[in-house]
Amino acid sequence: MPDCIKLSTVLAELDEKLTASGKPKCFRVKFDSLTGERIYLHRAISVGLGNINLKDKAMRGFLPVDKNFEKTGHPYPAVIWNIVEFNGLRVILK
Numbered sequence: 001m002p003d004c005i006k007l008s009t010v011l012a013e014l015d016e017k018l019t020a021s022g023k024p025k026c027f028r029v030k031f032d033s034l035t036g037e038r039i040y041l042h043r044a045i046s047v048g049l050g051n052i053n054l055k056d057k058a059m060r061g062f063l064p065v066d067k068n069f070e071k072t073g074h075p076y077p078a079v080i081w082n083i084v085e086f087n088g089l090r091v092i093l094k
Contacts, residue, residue, distance in 0.1 A: 005089040011080060014046045014060050024069050029062055030085035031078040038084075039076060043067070047075050 019025050030040045041064045049061040058080045064073040083091050 003089060004092045005086055007080065007083065007091055007093050010083060010086045010091055011060075013086070017046060024065070026065065026069075028085075028087050029078075029083065031062075031076075032082040032084065034077060034079070039078075040085075041076070045069065049075060049077050052077070 013025075013027065016025055024045045026043050026045055028040075028042055029044055030038065033039050041062055043066065044062045044064050047061040047063045049059065052059065060078055060080060060083075062076045062078060063071055064076075066072050085091060
């Protein structure tokens with residue numbers, strides 16, 4: 001399935017915050033929010049969510065940014081099971 005990516009691979013990518021050159025690692029992501037709304041972020045970086053333990057709660061935080069890595073919105077909390085697309089690839093559990 002070349003148009004798919006495993007959730008475990010997505011999580012590993014999200015854990016790497018910087019590129020080899022030291023810049024923030026950007027990605028595209030589509031997920032269902034905690035309220036059930038489908039959200040697509042064209043350019044985002046992975047961020048923390050205050051004092052929430054992301055691994056214990058199976059969550060990640062996404063911050064939309066522009067091409068200069070300046071934030072363009074607020075951080076979005078997302079349950080990892082609700083991530084449906086990552087960098088244009090459909091996310092699968094297997």
